Amino acid sequence: MNLPPLPPFDHSSALAKVRAAEDAWNTREPARVSLAYTPDSVWRNRDEFLSGRQAIVAFLTRKWQQEQGYRLIKGLWSFDGNRIAARFAYEWHDQRGQWFRSYGNENWEFAPDGLMRRRLASINDRPITVGERLFHWPQGPRPEGHPSLDDLGL
Structure with a gap:
């Protein structure tokens, strides 16, 4: 299975890959999102380390049960060959109704078929008001047409 765009990336294909990742994550469908990763994909997300699609599905299921009302914007930071660096912000609320904006950076490495084989994410949460x-x-x-991270000053 190929998941275009394929590496090596140019500016246009890197932007497309970032937007595709954003769109997939905004579905909040763990099984669907997991298909963008190699079967043995390795992740570091905050302080969690996981490997493989089953672990990704379990992680995302748990994440989106806790992070309700989730909406994400990603932006391209840099790219080279089969790697992309992205930054992101997302808003969500907990079960008590407290809203947060989470800010982060991701480093991605892709296999030749366009599936992500490594994802390293650093994330910080900031409480916000409605x-x-x-x-x-x-x-x-x-x-x-919705504003990007840069347009929003984030």
Whole structure:
């Protein structure tokens, strides 16, 4: 199975890969998201280390049960060959209704077939008020034309 765009990346294909990842994560469908990763993909997410699609599905299922109302924006930071660095922000609320904006950076490494074989993510959470929220689109992918991280000053 190939998952275009394939490495090596140029600016256009790296942007497309970042947007595809954002759109997939905004579905909040763990099994679907996991298909973008190699069967033995290795992750570091905050302080968790995991490997393989089953672990990815379990992780994302748990994540999105805790992080409700999740909406994500990713931006390309850099790319070279089969690697992409992205930055992101996402908003979510916990079960008590407290909103957060989480900021982070990801380093991605891709196999020749375009599946991600390594994902390293560093993330920080900041409590926000309802009035500070910036991501208001309906659940699902960010609409075309919605401001980017740069446009929002994030």
